[in-house]
Amino acid sequence: xxxxLNQEKLLVSSSPHFLKDxxxxxxxxxxILALIPAVAASVxxxxxxxxxxxxxxxxxxxxxxxxxxxxxxxxxxxYDGSAIITGMLLGLTLPPDFTLFGAILGSFxxxxxxxxxxxxxxxxxxxxxxLGRAFLMATYPVFMTTWAEPRTIAKAVDAVTAATPLALAKxxxxxxxxxxxxxxNVAGSIGExxxxxxxxxxxxxRYKGYINWKLPLGYLGAMAVFGGIxxxxxxxxxxxxxFHIFAGGAMLAAWFMVTDMVTSPVTxxxxxxxxxxxxxxxxxxxxxxxxxxxxxxxxxxxxxFVPLINKHxxxxxxxxxxxxxxxxPLGGS
Amino acid sequence: MGVGTFDxxxxxxxxxxxxxxxxxxSAALPKTVIIPLQQHAGxxxxxxxKKGDTVVEGQKIGDVKAFVSAPVHASISGKVKDVELSHHxxxxxxxxxxxxxxxxxxxxxxNERVSLDSLTPDAIRGxxxxxxxxxxxxxxxxxxxxxxxxxxxxxxIVILNGCECEPxxxxxxxxxxxxxxxxxxxxxxxxKAVGASKGIIGIxxxxxxxxxxxxxAASNSSNVSVAVLAAKYPQGAEKMLIQAxxxxxxxxxxxxxxxxVLVNNVGxxxxxxEALNWxxxxxxxxxxxxxxxxxxxxxxxxRIGASFEDILNQCGGLVREGTGVIPPSVEVLxxxxxxxxxQGTLNVPVVKGTSGITALKTVSLKREGxxxxxKCAACVEVCPMGLMPYRLGxxxxxxxxxxxxxxxxxxxxxxxxxxxxxxxxxxxxHWIRVAKFKARxxxxxxxx
Numbered sequence: 096x097x098x099x100l101n102q103e104k105l106l107v108s109s110s111p112h113f114l115k116d117x118x119x120x121x122x123x124x125x126x127i128l129a130l131i132p133a134v135a136a137s138v139x140x141x142x143x144x145x146x147x148x149x150x151x152x153x154x155x156x157x158x159x160x161x162x163x164x165x166x167x168x169x170x171x172x173x174y175d176g177s178a179i180i181t182g183m184l185l186g187l188t189l190p191p192d193f194t195l196f197g198a199i200l201g202s203f204x205x206x207x208x209x210x211x212x213x214x215x216x217x218x219x220x221x222x223x224x225x226l227g228r229a230f231l232m233a234t235y236p237v238f239m240t241t242w243a244e245p246r247t248i249a250k251a252v253d254a255v256t257a258a259t260p261l262a263l264a265k266x267x268x269x270x271x272x273x274x275x276x277x278x279x280n281v282a283g284s285i286g287e288x289x290x291x292x293x294x295x296x297x298x299x300x301r302y303k304g305y306i307n308w309k310l311p312l313g314y315l316g317a318m319a320v321f322g323g324i325x326x327x328x329x330x331x332x333x334x335x336x337x338f339h340i341f342a343g344g345a346m347l348a349a350w351f352m353v354t355d356m357v358t359s360p361v362t363x364x365x366x367x368x369x370x371x372x373x374x375x376x377x378x379x380x381x382x383x384x385x386x387x388x389x390x391x392x393x394x395x396x397x398x399x400f401v402p403l404i405n406k407h408x409x410x411x412x413x414x415x416x417x418x419x420x421x422x423x424p425l426g427g428s
Numbered sequence: 429m430g431v432g433t434f435d436x437x438x439x440x441x442x443x444x445x446x447x448x449x450x451x452x453x454s455a456a457l458p459k460t461v462i463i464p465l466q467q468h469a470g471x472x473x474x475x476x477x478k479k480g481d482t483v484v485e486g487q488k489i490g491d492v493k494a495f496v497s498a499p500v501h502a503s504i505s506g507k508v509k510d511v512e513l514s515h516h517x518x519x520x521x522x523x524x525x526x527x528x529x530x531x532x533x534x535x536x537x538x539n540e541r542v543s544l545d546s547l548t549p550d551a552i553r554g555x556x557x558x559x560x561x562x563x564x565x566x567x568x569x570x571x572x573x574x575x576x577x578x579x580x581x582x583x584x585i586v587i588l589n590g591c592e593c594e595p596x597x598x599x600x601x602x603x604x605x606x607x608x609x610x611x612x613x614x615x616x617x618x619x620k621a622v623g624a625s626k627g628i629i630g631i632x633x634x635x636x637x638x639x640x641x642x643x644x645a646a647s648n649s650s651n652v653s654v655a656v657l658a659a660k661y662p663q664g665a666e667k668m669l670i671q672a673x674x675x676x677x678x679x680x681x682x683x684x685x686x687x688x689v690l691v692n693n694v695g696x697x698x699x700x701x702e703a704l705n706w707x708x709x710x711x712x713x714x715x716x717x718x719x720x721x722x723x724x725x726x727x728x729x730x731r732i733g734a735s736f737e738d739i740l741n742q743c744g745g746l747v748r749e750g751t752g753v754i755p756p757s758v759e760v761l762x763x764x765x766x767x768x769x770x771q772g773t774l775n776v777p778v779v780k781g782t783s784g785i786t787a788l789k790t791v792s793l794k795r796e797g798x799x800x801x802x803k804c805a806a807c808v809e810v811c812p813m814g815l816m817p818y819r820l821g822x823x824x825x826x827x828x829x830x831x832x833x834x835x836x837x838x839x840x841x842x843x844x845x846x847x848x849x850x851x852x853x854x855x856x857x858h859w860i861r862v863a864k865f866k867a868r869x870x871x872x873x874x875x876x
Binding site for chain 1: 772844
């Protein structure tokens, strides 16, 4: 027996020899699962057309990633789930009647320019889905701002265009009821209207440990507090704090885009800065910018600062600041 | 008061239940031992015996004049078969004395107990050096050197490391449960040698029986106490332990003595007891043989120089699956799974720093290669040293030592938390280790 033991080839590798049961596909698939409630809500409020939009975005995202990696002779990684998330998020942020060709273009742009040209997963600076959406805002400005009422309240079959709660608030001074916002019974991007559906997914992700709570809380908190200051000054003109975080893309962005691992800071202090500054910026655009909604640009803008934030918010190295010979008094234990 | 702890760290699966309730058994007397002449940090020993010599158990067989060194002793009686290069569990080949045993066993005066008052600090240091005692937690730094702090340095606290935060290992745990008096006595001897006024034994809260036993043994000593610490990896790392137990921080790039603290392993304290009371040099140690590829995990008292193969065979050998062949993915480690060193052969000896032999078969996770870093920040969130491992890993991989040093890479303690949590399975510690080595050799070149 001892002879055989020695003849066996042993595996030799560098420590640690014991790894956590965790992987990129596992994380991505959990995020996909967490987006299902939002997808379901989008179908409930905007019909099968919403599902079609999402499926087109996901399909084109996967195809683009596949084609790009094939052409560049790189390993194909479409099974890791990250392209699916980009497609889902882009689809969820489109208006219900958005042109399918536009959706195809946007998805292609998101994956090709937003992700693969940077070097693929992990190397992109901007959130690919948001970059795709920004591209569509520039190429289809009218389509991207033409909204339909959710089918739950639309009276006519061929419902005419409607205004989103944010547009109503900004241009007409009318505030939609919070309960409608919470449930999602308002006009808007198909996956952004239902706060409750997004929250279910977001809290599930938090429960799974894939979301750093600083990011959604910091972002939404900054929006509520900063928006709330102006509401206190003039409640007739400015929306209340809850309206800020319930309306538009705030909820979806806070839980699924601000928290994008690749494009958010890695340091605890940096995460606070990123989330708080993003939230304030979103409210600034909403209240004083030309657009009713500022969530998308606030995040893209902050994405650009991530390398800088990481560099200047390095955690304190253990023992830094502790001086030699300067012995602290004994601890109580 | 809550339990002491440090910032960040991880909670791996410990699997200590495999051996934590098993009494320490004595391994069978090995027929042959391989005793490396370097089992410690510092200068290697020069052999004092030659081929054909007869040696008795406990006889010194290697020594050197250098300050940072420790002699080695024959762990069994018998004949020197050869003095030659042989495998060492740290992955190199070193000059070793190979002894063929004659079966004789020496009786140590185990009832002997001297009074500490009769020993001067110099006598303690001298005896410890002669006994060849080194740090038994794994680093194997010569104990006599640690007992002699440089002039002007005051050490007021001695901490015994009873954390044993490595998964699977329970040797220190069992020592504290079964021989707590030796642990406490050894601690007071160390305190006397360095003139410290306070002694603390740091034990993780997941070892309640050890805490109870040591507290009981220490109840007569007013200046010795137990610090109950959180069960978290790497609680047993020197700097983390000091922070958790006495709330002091060792400055960057400095040693514990710069914070007025000396840290020793509980196993080392037991060796102190046996050396000072019985005159027994460090010729055997307690270690844990465990892992999911070991048939009968055990805590064993093993002679230094016994081969891994011999020890594994006494634990039922490696687990065989189906066809009766060891699965090709078995990894045998000197130490635990987080920081242990993988062995290429089982013909390596147990050395003074071998705290355990871990054999693992479920290592397939890391064999699939690694993916891109998605900046998930998991490594930053767990690094006990407050570093940014994902970045250091990239600098290491690219051999960019300037940036590596700028980002405090030399502070890395190689605990492995970052690699453990990485969802992309990036071998971060490995890259960092390579970069540390390269950065150090560069510094040496500049200095020359």
